[in-house]
Amino acid sequence: MSILKTSRRKFLKSLAFGSAAVGAAILGILPAIKGWIRKMRPPGALNEPDFLASCIKCGQCVQVCPVDAIKLSDLTDGIGVGTPYISARDQACDFSCDGLQCVLACPTGALTHEINYAHEAEMAVAKVVALSGCLAIKGEGFKGLARGADFDGKLRYNEIDRWHPIPLNEHPYDLESCDLCVTHCPIEIRYAQCEAGNPPSGEERQCPPEHAIRMKPLEEYGDHFFMPEILDGCVGCGVCEMICPVDPPVIVMEAYPGSGRVL
Amino acid sequence: MSLLSQSLGQLFGKKPTKPDPSEFSEEALRIHEEHRQRRSKSEIQAIHEAREAQAKNTFWRRRRWGILISVNLFFVASSVLHINALEGALTGSRFVGFHMADLNSALQVMLAFKQILINLLIGTITIALIWWLLGGRTFCAWVCPYHLLAEWAEILHLKLKAKGWAMDIKFERGTRTWLWLIFAVLAFISSYTVYETISPTGILSRALIYGPGLALIWVALILLFEIFFSRRAWCRYACPIGLTYGLVGATSPMKVQYHLDDCFHDGACRQVCLVPHALEITKPQRATEAHVDIGADCTRCGRCVEVCPTQSLTFEFKGLSKTK
Numbered sequence: 001m002s003i004l005k006t007s008r009r010k011f012l013k014s015l016a017f018g019s020a021a022v023g024a025a026i027l028g029i030l031p032a033i034k035g036w037i038r039k040m041r042p043p044g045a046l047n048e049p050d051f052l053a054s055c056i057k058c059g060q061c062v063q064v065c066p067v068d069a070i071k072l073s074d075l076t077d078g079i080g081v082g083t084p085y086i087s088a089r090d091q092a093c094d095f096s097c098d099g100l101q102c103v104l105a106c107p108t109g110a111l112t113h114e115i116n117y118a119h120e121a122e123m124a125v126a127k128v129v130a131l132s133g134c135l136a137i138k139g140e141g142f143k144g145l146a147r148g149a150d151f152d153g154k155l156r157y158n159e160i161d162r163w164h165p166i167p168l169n170e171h172p173y174d175l176e177s178c179d180l181c182v183t184h185c186p187i188e189i190r191y192a193q194c195e196a197g198n199p200p201s202g203e204e205r206q207c208p209p210e211h212a213i214r215m216k217p218l219e220e221y222g223d224h225f226f227m228p229e230i231l232d233g234c235v236g237c238g239v240c241e242m243i244c245p246v247d248p249p250v251i252v253m254e255a256y257p258g259s260g261r262v263l
Numbered sequence: 264m265s266l267l268s269q270s271l272g273q274l275f276g277k278k279p280t281k282p283d284p285s286e287f288s289e290e291a292l293r294i295h296e297e298h299r300q301r302r303s304k305s306e307i308q309a310i311h312e313a314r315e316a317q318a319k320n321t322f323w324r325r326r327r328w329g330i331l332i333s334v335n336l337f338f339v340a341s342s343v344l345h346i347n348a349l350e351g352a353l354t355g356s357r358f359v360g361f362h363m364a365d366l367n368s369a370l371q372v373m374l375a376f377k378q379i380l381i382n383l384l385i386g387t388i389t390i391a392l393i394w395w396l397l398g399g400r401t402f403c404a405w406v407c408p409y410h411l412l413a414e415w416a417e418i419l420h421l422k423l424k425a426k427g428w429a430m431d432i433k434f435e436r437g438t439r440t441w442l443w444l445i446f447a448v449l450a451f452i453s454s455y456t457v458y459e460t461i462s463p464t465g466i467l468s469r470a471l472i473y474g475p476g477l478a479l480i481w482v483a484l485i486l487l488f489e490i491f492f493s494r495r496a497w498c499r500y501a502c503p504i505g506l507t508y509g510l511v512g513a514t515s516p517m518k519v520q521y522h523l524d525d526c527f528h529d530g531a532c533r534q535v536c537l538v539p540h541a542l543e544i545t546k547p548q549r550a551t552e553a554h555v556d557i558g559a560d561c562t563r564c565g566r567c568v569e570v571c572p573t574q575s576l577t578f579e580f581k582g583l584s585k586t587k
Contacts (some may be wrong), residue, residue: 014435014500018442021461021501024481025446026459033453053454055377056368056383057465058355059473063342072469074476082354082469082480107355107362108372109380232353 027032031078038083038255039077040238042070043093044103044111048256055110057082057157061102067154067165069093070102071236086123088238088253093123095186095237096156096165098200109263119208124236124253126213128228133246135178136215136226142178145169146245153242155184158193168243179215181240181251187212191233208233267513270558274509276437278339279543286551294523302527310527313572318531323565325586327405335471337409342472353406353468354459355386362386366394366511367504371458374450384441391511397563399512403498403505404537404564407481408471409463411496416486420494432493434500443503463497464504505562505574513559516581519568521557523550526575532567542567545575 031037032052043060045051061084062070069091069178070084084102086093095118096132103111115121135142147153154165173180182188185209190200194207210233215226228240228251238253273279285297338356341349350357354368364386373379394402402408423429446458459465463485466478489496498505521544526549533539538560544550556579567576 010433012436013432014438017434017496017500018438018445019444022445022449023450025457025461028481029455029457033455048453050376053456054372054378055456056355057374057456057459058351058362059469060351060355060357062473063345063350067452072473072476075478075481080455082465105350105357107351107357107380107382107386108376109378109383113380199434 028075028081030084032080035080037078038074038082039079040088040236040249040253040255042084042086042102042111043095043100043118043123043235043237044106044109044113044115045123045192046112051110052080052083054108055080055083056108058107058108059084060105061111064097064101065093066097067091067094067102067156086238088124088241089249090152090242092238092242092253094165094184094239095121096154098206117206117208118237119210119233121235121237122256124238124255126230126234126236126238126240126251127254128230128250130246130248130250131227133248134227135251136228136244137218139225140178140223141174141176142180142245143172143174144245145172146180146243148219155239155243158189177215177224177226178245179226180243180245182213182215184239184243185213186237186239187233187235266556266558269515269558270560271510273540274506274513274559275440276435279540279549282549282551288552290553291523291551294553295550298526298528298547307527310529310572314529314531314570317570317572320569323569324519327565328411330405331408331411334406335468338468338472351386351466352472353408354462354465355383361389363390363393365464365504366390367507368456368459368462370447370507371450371456374447375454375456377451377454394508394511395515396517397512398515398517398561399508399510399518399559400505400562401512402508403502404562407464408467408496410562412467412482412486413495415491416490417495420490423490424494429491432495432496434493434496436500438500439502439506443499445508446503457502462504464502474521509559516583517563518556518579518581519561519563519565519576520579521545521550521555522575522577523555524575525573526550527573529572531570531572532576535566535570537564537566539561 041051046054059072062072069086073079073083073085075081103113103115131137149169151169153168155168156165160166190206191208191211193199200206211231212233214229214233216229218225219229236253240251241249241253244250296508299447337349338352353365355364362382362385364383365389366425367388369383420429422433461481463482466482470476470479485497526545528545533542536542541558541560544555568578
């Protein structure tokens with residue numbers, strides 16, 4: 001009887017121990033399952049449920065990114081511990097690796113190997129949300145550092161160094177009319193290169209088929225008033241959100257919906 | 264019962280059983296009989312002295328910790344210095360361009376995603392072959408960063424327990440088998456790699472390489488639980504990674520081997536062992552052969568090898584080392 005009792009107690013303790021482990025694991029993934037939080041994923045990411053199923057959480061995409069745009073999520077981020085995301089305002093993906101290095105690095109295909117070029121990515125939906133703050137719509141120019149001296153984000157400037165991105169705070173601007181979001185758009189840069197007959201790496205396939213953003217003239221206000229307009233070629237890389245010198249930024253990236261699926 | 268089925272049974276949580284008298288080889292019977300007779304007081308005295316001296320031996324532990332720390336620092340150095348030698352983390356990595364994938368993480372992804380990319384398959388097979396060759400759970404003792412922290416926690420636990428400030432709750436060892444199954448089924452039906460959320464191995468590896476995060480609180484909680492309530496609880500009763508590697512190593516040529524003839528059955532090995540059930544064979548009247556391989560749950564950590572006062576346990580690599 002006492003042996004039975006002891007073994008029953010041991011069984012119950014083991015049940016409690018095992019349940020605690022399973023419970024903690026489910027609790028940890030619950031915010032991701034419920035899709036309570038949405039974050040931008042790296043280029044090539046599968047739709048959120050497939051992405052969460054296939055990401056092995058190794059961070060190889062983090063290591064190859066030349067601008068350190070990709071971060072790994074923590075317990076409190078609620079999008080699956082150790083999965084990669086991009087916080088565009090802090091550091092957007094400017095495709096300065098040209099070859100989609102994160103996609104190539106992914107061992108499981110969570111970042112699908114089916115895309116090869118910047119214009120094939122679908123990372124987020126760019127939305128113009130704070131138009132009243134936009135310098136261009138007020139007809140203003142911009143002088144100085146886009147994000148201040150303390151900002152540690154980087155961008156690649158073809159004309160400065162084709163191979164190495166430089167810190168934004170080492171690159172002051174003096175613009176008559178602010179059009180940073182358009183001139184820094186990686187898709188627009190490629191589009192212009194192709195139009196000039198000089199596609200990136202000499203590859204026609206690098207050429208985006210459509211424009212991603214433009215400054216729309218507001219002639220009714222006068223000849224130096226503009227507003228940014230997102231076009232069909234936008235891939236949601238977030239450079240416009242990152243470079244926008246006003247706070248809050250005029251354009252923000254809206255991540256694709258989380259799964260919202262339970263089992 | 265064959266050695267392999269015994270070894271697997273123990274891995275899944277079965278209690279080791281006393282062998283049937285018919286199972287003993289003649290040689291083993293002879294040695295057991297000798298052991299019963301030869302113990303004079305002076306002999307036992309000598310063994311006790313040797314045991315005390317040997318208990319402080321950390322020959323293998325020092326080397327093992329050196330390798331464990333080196334492997335993990337190699338990941339860190341590769342990332343920090345951008346030398347691209349060993350990219351990624353323990354869950355998935357690339358060694359000079361060659362894919363490697365942790366077996367349990369790969370299994371979780373395959374079950375959840377239900378598609379297998381060739382890179383992942385290559386990485387999984389590579390790692391399975393490497394750890395089959397090196398002993399399976401060798402991964403636990405020689406690479407897993409949680410194992411190292413758990414060993415430090417264990418040293419503290421034993422000190423506290425000696426003072427009566429900590430207890431050692433024993434759970435059913437089969438709990439780990441159930442958790443392995445539950446996490447496999449959960450990955451399959453939910454399409455989420457559920458176990459990865461709480462895997463201290465993955466959390467620690469990523470924390471080392473990509474910087475610490477709040478997920479470390481979970482790791483600290485498990486360690487505290489082990490220190491105050493249950494010795495080595497995670498590795499003993501929970502971790503599905505350990506079971507996966509145990510299965511891979513079940514037929515490995517790399518073994519710790521027990522030599523009955525030299526053994527005085529004083530049990531020093533079982534006291535230091537993470538999986539003492541695997542060393543039940545060292546009790547009197549248990550070994551059915553003169554030389555017996557320790558089972559699949561063994562992490563090849565070498566603690567028993569270094570503390571045994573009579574060198575009755577040794578590392579053996581089948582085909583390379585001469586069996587005594």
